Amino acid sequence: MSAAPVPPLPASAEAGTATATATATATPTATATATATATATATLTPGPRPVELRLLLTPPPARRAWRLVLARAGAMCMVELQKLRHDRTELYTRAVQPALWLLIFGETFTRIHAIPTGGIPYLDYLAPGIIAQSAMFIAIFYGIMIIWERDSGVLTKLLVTPTPRAALVTGKAFAAGVKSVIQALVVVVIAALLGVALTWNPLRLLGVAVIVVLGSAFFSCLSMTIAGIVLTRDRLMGIGQAITMPLFFGSNALYPVAVMPGWLQAVSKANPLSYEVDALRGLLLGIHAHLALDFGVLAVAAAVGVTTASLLLGRLAK
């Protein structure tokens, strides 16, 4: 066995791809697809399984600009949902921690009356904070996941698709958002079971979903940014541990900003988690919140996060 001569292109395949390319550049699709599929039929003969490859001869048309970004985000979210469908373990195990926070910390501090909540039960006050916390914990995991995907080859392959890095990061950020929203739903149900008087107004719940998606987009991008800097899973795990707790305690999730010392108030003001919690409290409990400011801060934070994470993603590809 040596130097087999290059087999000539099958005539129909040749005509098919040529047709497809020519028509794709010349005419919009309807007739093009019809004629391409009609002419571009090739049958695999040499093997034991004769296989027909019609569609695999014509490259799909390209999407552009924002439609491409939307499609990529959709694809990434779809993957996340499909994985959750196959294995719901994570959904349950991740429900344990927020349940404990509400049940133990929440119930206890409700009795102590140590934290000024402006007249509402502490458990009610705490619930939105715990929703934000569990969403953040999920999102922070995305940096580790992207390093895992780099090591396993999944990321490499995605980077060779017609997907700009920003679209890939946006997709991941929204996937984190989708997963967080599902987690938030679980926590809302737990809180409702514990007797927290949450709103069931669908519009407000939709607002909750938007806020959770934006918050998770930011935190997942923060994590992917750090992943792009430190590049290894071990380092990122350490850093992830080191930043999540300060982000959580340095926010208004457990106590109002007013009771904090001055320096911590400054930290809290710079912490997107505080804005997420504030918005969630406003939406779920109906108490006074700065919804427009919160939304604005989270949207800007998410945009900045996507930008920096996209710029650093290339380091993971090398």
Add this chain to the structure above:
Amino acid sequence: MTTPPAAGPADPDATVDADPNAAPAPQPDTAPNVAANPQPRTAPDATPDVRLDEPAVRCTDLSYSFGDTRAVDGLNLEVAQGEIFGLLGPNGAGKTTAIRAITTLLPVPAGKISVFGLDCARKRMQVRRVLGYVPQQLSADSGLTGRENVDLFARVFDVPRSERRARVDEALTAVDLTEAAGRLAGTYSGGMVRRLELAQALVSAPRLLILDEPTIGLDPLARASVWDCISQVRAGTGMTVLVTTHYMDEADEHCNRLALMHRGRIRAMGAPGDLRADLAAQLGADPARVSLEDVFRHHAGSGLTGADHEGGDFRDVRRTRSTAARLR
């Protein structure tokens, strides 16, 4: 080492636009549309203007360094359209770096690499649209079913929803995974995972399929099944295949042409038979008894299994071993 001009029966001599027989002849009814509806939107990232008179891959004096290590050192390479081209060499020879440069993963200056005439630095997105890439590592997602894995790549290559299902079915059929399509990829055997990855790469109808060590760590049966798939798809679609391997026997059997790489440079290039015959003539030996391994040893100063090369860096070895371990 200079490259011989790429030639061969599969190398068409004209671009799509220039060839009068290619497009309008079979369907005269679309001709008026061509004239009446010039494509309204032509973004830079639109359908790639693939040139059929250019080689599938052309590297011109390509070099790439990681820190002080010069992984690729002045690579000149032309892969003709439609051929199966093998890039051979030991670990650390620069094969994977060359592949990563061609697949736009590494930042390379303009003018160094072109794919079907598209410059890899300037027209990155268009190049990616004509590429199907299977990296060395296992890149299928074990938490998704076979079908979902292929579906993801149909989505990220913008396959319209209306034909997504049919296309995914076709790709799965082409690699003989229709029956296993509903199972999680985590339950697949090594050979099945490789075939699944092939299906992922095929679903976008690439013109150039790039396979980095497709049979690494597989047992002989699975290796044969993967090569069967590659040959069938190649025969059915006429796509160009660029493959790296360090199995000399595979290269000898399946590649139309190959290049032997050592320490970032190409040491010999040509059809496997020619390479062996040349060496045989040079040594006055019986051509039947000269192997590709001999050719490699002759040109690189050591065999693939020779003791004088380090066999890649730590990361290389770890990647190879973990891929092999997971495929078993």
